[in-house]
Amino acid sequence: MFLNCAYLAWVNQMQQFEKAEWRSLKEHPELNEKWVQEPIAMEQNRRGFLQVAGIAAATLTLDGLRTAARAASEATGKMKIENVGLMSPGDMGQAIAMQIKAKGLNVYTALEQRSARTRALAREAGLIDVGTVARLVAECDVVLSIMNPGAALDFAREAADALRANGRRTLIVDCNAIAPDTVHVIAGVVEQAGGRFLDAGIIGPPPRGKARTNMYVSGPGAADLEQLAGPQLVVHVIGEGIADASALKMCYGALNKGTQALWLEVLIAAQRLGIADILEQQLQQSQAERYSWALSQFPILTPKAYRWVPEMLEISKTLGAAGVTPKVFQGAADIYRFVASTPLGKETPENRDKAREGKDVVRLLAQERSEAGPSGAGPESR
Numbered sequence: 001m002f003l004n005c006a007y008l009a010w011v012n013q014m015q016q017f018e019k020a021e022w023r024s025l026k027e028h029p030e031l032n033e034k035w036v037q038e039p040i041a042m043e044q045n046r047r048g049f050l051q052v053a054g055i056a057a058a059t060l061t062l063d064g065l066r067t068a069a070r071a072a073s074e075a076t077g078k079m080k081i082e083n084v085g086l087m088s089p090g091d092m093g094q095a096i097a098m099q100i101k102a103k104g105l106n107v108y109t110a111l112e113q114r115s116a117r118t119r120a121l122a123r124e125a126g127l128i129d130v131g132t133v134a135r136l137v138a139e140c141d142v143v144l145s146i147m148n149p150g151a152a153l154d155f156a157r158e159a160a161d162a163l164r165a166n167g168r169r170t171l172i173v174d175c176n177a178i179a180p181d182t183v184h185v186i187a188g189v190v191e192q193a194g195g196r197f198l199d200a201g202i203i204g205p206p207p208r209g210k211a212r213t214n215m216y217v218s219g220p221g222a223a224d225l226e227q228l229a230g231p232q233l234v235v236h237v238i239g240e241g242i243a244d245a246s247a248l249k250m251c252y253g254a255l256n257k258g259t260q261a262l263w264l265e266v267l268i269a270a271q272r273l274g275i276a277d278i279l280e281q282q283l284q285q286s287q288a289e290r291y292s293w294a295l296s297q298f299p300i301l302t303p304k305a306y307r308w309v310p311e312m313l314e315i316s317k318t319l320g321a322a323g324v325t326p327k328v329f330q331g332a333a334d335i336y337r338f339v340a341s342t343p344l345g346k347e348t349p350e351n352r353d354k355a356r357e358g359k360d361v362v363r364l365l366a367q368e369r370s371e372a373g374p375s376g377a378g379p380e381s382r
Helices: 004-027 029-076 091-101 115-123 133-139 151-166 180-192 222-228 244-273 278-288 288-321 327-340 357-368
Strands: 085-086 106-109 144-145 170-172 196-203 212-220 233-239
Touching: 004 233, 029 106, 085 091, 091 106, 091 115, 091 233, 106 133, 133 151, 144 151, 144 196, 151 170, 151 180, 151 288, 170 180, 180 196, 180 244, 180 288, 196 222, 196 244, 212 222, 212 244, 233 244, 244 278, 244 288, 244 327, 244 357, 278 288, 288 327, 288 357
Parallel strands: 085 106, 085 144, 144 170, 170 196, 212 233
Antiparallel strands: 196 212
């Protein structure tokens, strides 16, 4: 500010002085030779001063902005998020990535060794592919892990290797359906490598069309993630405790997906026992709303069953740590393992038969007599 005022005053003085000089030259032509060179030199000096002053003023202004930005960040306690990494852009991940992009943020992913389906979903969403997880961690302010729960710890270890290699303090957010004990392990892996860690639990459908989903976040500085929020991605900060968000996700998932597993298992059994029609009549009389809800879930359940196997095991782990039986959800994992082993379980959310109804799913699954029955081993995660 002082430099700008001084420069303006100097310019004003120079302009007044030059006007006086040129009036003198008109009145006394014999002085022309004396003054021909001096105004030129003075103009050169004035231009030189302008250049230096301009650079100095710009430097002071930029430094001031940087200082102000740092001060504001320290005052609010929030980091500024501009570049968001996301692994992996599957059904839920792609939809969330599109919501974050709609906020005007840059969204990146790493497609090295990823499937053709994942690549197609990333391309459809317009995500920027940086190739490797190492580059993703190096170039992003925050990386969201949204994937098969069984792969969450392996991804955290890969991200930790990248953190150690680049020396950055990238924020890693685990958004997967995992037990609080697993969250604490992942937090340790990330923080020991020099990164920041937050816990998140996603509850709701992929936010496409008019659908909205909820992202519950917890841990020190969890409010940073409010910058990702939008009309269809609702961010809830629930506390400073690491794993609080995942505890909530586990309990909700137990009620939601656990109930679906129970309905599916019983209806398959009724079909095989030959009393499905009689059972339906009774359900329509006493449990019509619940029965209708269960049937509506089955068509979208089957292509996701392979991911729900490790989720059920994480719920089992959570309940065991809370002092209640873990066995119910070990059984639920068996049901989803069986579904995942069937032709219906091999479909994807994109290519499944959209005309197939819940009763069709029960009938087709009841006909399956493969080695992987409701208590069989089923396929590996894909």
